[in-house]
Amino acid sequence: MLQFNTLSRASFRRPPAMLGLKLVGALLLAVSVGACDSSTGQERPADNAIDRPVLVVPVRYAAITETRSLAATIKPRIESDLGFRVAGKVARRLVQNGDVVRKGQALLVLDTNDLQLQLEQAQADVRAATTTLAQAEADEKRATTLEHSGWQTPANLDKARAAAAEARGRLTRGQRQVELATNALNYATLEADADGIITATPVAKFCRS
Numbered sequence: 001m002l003q004f005n006t007l008s009r010a011s012f013r014r015p016p017a018m019l020g021l022k023l024v025g026a027l028l029l030a031v032s033v034g035a036c037d038s039s040t041g042q043e044r045p046a047d048n049a050i051d052r053p054v055l056v057v058p059v060r061y062a063a064i065t066e067t068r069s070l071a072a073t074i075k076p077r078i079e080s081d082l083g084f085r086v087a088g089k090v091a092r093r094l095v096q097n098g099d100v101v102r103k104g105q106a107l108l109v110l111d112t113n114d115l116q117l118q119l120e121q122a123q124a125d126v127r128a129a130t131t132t133l134a135q136a137e138a139d140e141k142r143a144t145t146l147e148h149s150g151w152q153t154p155a156n157l158d159k160a161r162a163a164a165a166e167a168r169g170r171l172t173r174g175q176r177q178v179e180l181a182t183n184a185l186n187y188a189t190l191e192a193d194a195d196g197i198i199t200a201t202p203v204a205k206f207c208r209s
Contacts, residue, residue: 080194084110085187090203097201101192108203110188119181126174133167140164 088110095107143160146152 076199079199080196082107082190082193084108084190086110086115086184088112088115088188093201093203095198095201097198099198101196101198103192103194105192106189107192107198108190108201112185112188115181115185115188119178119185122174122177122181126171126178129167129171129174133164133171136160136164136167 090108091111092109093107094109095101095105101107140157140160140163143152143157147154147157
């Protein structure tokens with residue numbers, strides 16, 4: 001009986017310890033079962049997970065070199081620079097930039113007052129040279145007649161001939177001056193030498209205050 005009591009005491013003390021081990025194992029099994037899906041065996045996400053935004057960009061081809069913008073000036077293949085042949089002040093401008101013009105069309109006109117005076121002076125010199133030449137030729141003719149009659153010396157005849165030649169040269173020079181003055185007056189109007197478009201009119205402008 002004493003031995004029975006000893007065994008029963010020992011057997012009575014051990015079962016509570018094993019019960020505690022079984023209880024802890026059951027709790028661990030419940031936690032693991034709750035964290036895994038019963039069908040797949042994978043972990044299930046928590047119900048209180050936070051949604052995070054994601055930036056999605058479609059895949060596409062992009063140019064290797066970037067597009068560049070550069071400043072440039074467009075010029076025509078054939079360009080004519082027109083200018084006056086004589087000096088003067090521009091009195092009228094008959095065209096503007098961008099106007100289409102034809103060959104021979106007037107573009108600019110100078111003040112022709114001085115050019116007109118030069119022409120008139122050249123014409124007056126021609127009239128004077130014409131009168132001088134007529135007088136010199138008459139003297140040369142008389143000197144020739146007198147020299148043939150013996151009433152004039154050869155030296156006087158030579159002088160008359162030289163004076164007549166000088167008068168002829170003066171008349172020729174006066175006629176050339178008239179031509180030059182006439183041309184200068186015509187050059188006062190700048191005309192287009194071909195069909196085209198006006199791209200620039202560099203004419204100085206003055207504003208009066």
